[in-house]
Amino acid sequence: MTGGLPPVGQGFDPTAGYPEDVPLGYDPANEGFAGVxxxxxxxxxxxxxxxxDIRVLTxxxxxxxxxxxxxxxxxxxxxxxxxxxxxxxxxxGLPxxxxxxxxxxxxxxAVWFFSDGYVLQDTDPVRPLTAQIVADVLAAGPLTEPPAPDVGITPPVAAGPVDGVAGPFTITSGAVAELTVGVTPGYTLYTDAAGTVPLVGTTVPAGTQLWVRNTAQTTDPAELTATAVVPVQTGNVYLYAGSNPQVTEAQKLILAADSQIxxxxxxxxxxxxxxxxxxxxxxxxxxxxxxxxITLNVACGAAGTFVIDIPAGTAAGVSQTISDLPVGTVCEVSEPVTGSNTQxxxxxxxxxxxxxxxxxxxxxxxxxTVDLNPGSLTVVKSLTGAAAGLQGDITVIVTCEDAGIEETLTIPAGSAAGDYAGTITDIxxxxxxxxxEPQTGATDLVAVTTGLPEVVEIQPGADSQAxxxxxxxxxxxxxxxxxxxxGPGAGLQSDVRIVLTCGDSFTEEILxxxxxxxxxxxxxxxxxxxGSSCTVTEPATGANSSVTVDAVLxxxxxxxxxxxxxxxVTNTYSVLGKDKLAETGANGLSSVWTASLCILALGTFLVIVSVRRRTS
Incomplete structure (x- = not known):
């Protein structure tokens, strides 16, 4: 292939499209091999x-x-x-x-164009295919990174004491059921945290936990490996493992098609x-x-943070040992939860x-240091009884000698029935x-029966009641x-009704x-x-058609x-008509009625014994 590369350190922008020819200033780069x-x-x-990585060989x-x-x-x-x-x-078949x-x-x-800025000369016979690939890929946009081969060991690093084990290391793979494991010679793999059960063989199911013991009890590290043939997707990269001491770097590779690796x-x-x-x-x-x-956090740098929980109500001292910390570790304790509460x-x-x-x-x-929180005392004064509201001033005194507290609660005279409260805080x-209660409210008119509480001990952080x-x-x-x-008419009267009223609470009727x-x-x-003011009234005096009454109240x-x-109460009764008869006789009328009346009181009955008419 004939083409060119941008000078080292000069950037390039592949999204601008594939150039028509190698840009000016590019370094010639004629590759002897291009392909899979x-x-x-x-x-x-x-x-x-x-x-x-076109600039590096492999x-x-x-x-x-x-x-x-x-x-x-x-x-x-x-x-x-x-x-x-x-x-x-x-x-x-594509392109x-x-x-x-x-x-x-x-x-x-095309790969080199995106990774290194490599551009083919316009005379290179492959150039039209590459230019079309670049145009189509720019139009479609980039893809995301594919999942890595799913063989894994977690965590990548674990530490342990020279006389113990390091771990656990968990062997993982979602694609295969079993994996092959190995460790640096001179070290042993175990399947338990105590390091007492050695691993038998080299094959383990995915998900197995392993621990590594240093049989020589040195501080030299060991490398644990897990291997399996797994499906790997296109786009995964492979980097030089540094296995050749004479080679410091080698070309970077990328998987061109899905494979079993x-x-x-x-x-x-x-x-x-x-x-x-x-x-x-x-x-x-x-x-x-x-x-x-209480919660204690003991932070020990890379060794981690250790949490110590102390249950509520603990009074005796507590001691806990954190074992197998690397020498030189700096540890510091904090107490994010102190146990403070309302008490x-x-x-x-x-x-x-x-x-x-x-x-x-x-x-x-x-x-x-655990200090008791102060408490409070609420004094509730309960007024009851038929005469509540008629009492005088009431004075209640609270004395807390040890604390130098003396407080007075006063309830004014005439206060109605009900509860009255006062609170003393910070005791x-x-x-x-x-x-x-030096003043109970008792007076000449009312008596007061008082109920006082026993000595009240103040509870921490709480409101006590008295x-x-x-x-x-x-x-x-x-x-x-x-x-x-x-009076002469006494015994001839009708029912007499007397009403006695004393204040607002006492009324009696007498018949x-x-x-x-x-x-x-x-x-x-x-x-x-x-103290009641009593009045007497007489709604029915006994007056009727036979007698009149003179009532003195x-x-x-x-x-x-x-x-x-x-x-x-005095009622004087007079007989109706008796005075009129006496007056007629005195005037010498031609005829005079002489009446002889015999009044016989038998219960409530009036009996006329005889009536006689005499002519003069």
């Missing part, structure tokens, strides 16, 4: 590759391994992959040409001289044991970083508080009501039946609230506690 490069793997499988005997696009550092490799997936040998040699040369020239993965087992780190956790303070769960506040004291040595002691001491936990009850009841006096019935004879009717009322009287007061 055949490779062979350790199992004898052959593959077809193209070059993606030849028989050089070793290659699969790499990523990023590792290849080849520009425009997405367009290269479009070329490979659209033309020979992945797509046999149209006399034979596969010409097709391969045209495709390689022996693929392998490597991982490194590193070994170090170990040391142990001891993490101690201690607790002090009155609240020790009341804290919540306690935890203050951690953290040490500085520690550098791990082989002989130790390597210790991180973490001290926690040290464990403080004993007493509640007294209930004080006041039951307010009336103080009673008595009232003696005397009803006097008198004296019709025909009650002359005399005193006495009623005693013992449970009259003290008392003034209002006030009942005193524990004393008796009197109220007197």
């Amino acid at each position: 490069i055949t490779t062979v793997d350790g199992e004898g499988n052959t593959q077809q590759m193209y070059c993606i 030849y028989e005997g050089l070793g290659y391994e699969n790499g990523s696009w990023d590792e290849s550092n080849v520009p425009n490799i997405g367009y290269v992959n479009r070329v490979l997936n659209s033309y020979y040998p992945d797509q046999p 149209e040409a006399a034979n596969d040699n010409i097709r391969a040369a045209a495709v390689q020239a 022996e693929s392998n993965a490597q991982a490194t087992a590193e070994f170090f001289i170990p040391g142990d780190l001891v993490v101690n956790k201690t607790f002090a303070g009155e609240g020790a044991g009341l804290q919540g769960a 306690v506040t935890v203050t951690p004291v953290l040490p500085g970083p520690v550098t791990v040595t082989a002989d130790g002691p390597n210790v991180l001491d973490v001290a926690n 040290p936990a464990g403080t004993a508080c007493t509640v007294t 209930l004080v009850t006041n039951d307010v009841s009336y103080i009673y006096g008595s009232l003696v009501l005397t009803k006097t019935i008198t 004296i039946p019709a025909g009650t004879v002359a005399g005193d009717q006495i009623r005693v009322f013992d449970r009259v609230p003290a 008392p003034e209002a009287v006030t009942v005193l506690g524990g004393e008796s007061v009197n109220a007197e």
Whole structure:
């Protein structure tokens, strides 16, 4: 092939299209070979590759391994992959040409255009095919990187102590069920974390975990390999493996068609001289044991971060050892979760970083001071009783001697029934508080029965309650009501109804039946609230068609506690018509009625014994 390359370090833009001829300033580049490069793997499988690094040579005997696009550092490799997936040998017969040699040369020239800026001279017979390939690929756009061969070992590096094992290493492959594994001579593979069960044979199922032991107990690293023949997609790159000490670099290759290739993965087992780190956790303070769960993070650089969880309620010291840390590792502890809660506040004291040595002691001491949170006391005053609202001032005193607290809650006189509350905050936990009530609200009119709580101990971070009850009841006096019935018509009257009203809470009605004879009717009322002003009314006086009444009612009287007061009601009854008869006789009328009346009081009945008419 005849053509040219842009000078080293000069950029190029393949998206501008294929030039009509080699641009001015390009360096001549007449390639003696352009086409498919055949490779062979350790199992004898052959593959077809193209070059993606025109300035570097390759030849028989050089070793290659699969790499990523990023590792290849080849520009425009997405367009290269479009070329490979659209033309020979992945797509046999394309582009149209006399034979596969010409097709391969045209495709390689197109690959070089995108990877290296290579342009064929306008006289080169392959040029028209290459120019058309470039135009079609630019129109179609680049492809993404294909998946790498799926043989893998994770993690790529693991470390262990010289007297132990490194791992675990997980052998993976999604395409095959079994893989062949190997390790550097002088090292042994195990299937358990303790390194006591050696691997038998060299074949393992995909997903197997392995550990590596250094039988010589040196710090030299070992290489673990996993190998399998797997399908590999077009577009995967292969890079020089550095297997020849005399060759520092070799041409980069890219797979031209899907193939079965022996693929392998490597991982490194590193070994170090170990040391142990001891993490101690201690607790002090009155609240020790009341804290919540605690989390310690021990960050040890490349060795990782170790999490130590301490359960809630732990009061005794805790010690935990982190074993097999590489000597020289610097470890530092933090406490992202201290265990502080509503009851306690935890203050951690953290040490500085520690550098791990082989002989130790390597210790991180973490001290926690656990202080009780203050609490509060809510005093609830409950007013009940029939006389609630009539009491005087109430004074409640809260005394917390150890804390030097004395607070007063005052409920004004006349406060209605219900609950009244006051809260005292920031009382040290464990403080004993007493509640007294020097003023209960009792007066001459009401009695107060008080219920006081026992000594209240303040709980940390909580609101304690103290209930004080006041039951307010009336103080009673008595009232003696005397009803006097008198007069000539006494016994002829109808029902008499008397109403006694004392304040708002006491009302009594007294019925004296019709025909009650002359005399005193006495009623005693013992449970009259003290201080009540009592009035007497007489809605029904007993007046009727036979008698008239002259009623004398008392003034209002006030009942005193524990004393008796009197109220007197007098009804004088007169007979209708009796005075008129006497007047007629005095005037000497021609006829005079003389009536002899005998009044017999039998219950409520009026009996007329005789009536006689006399003529003068």
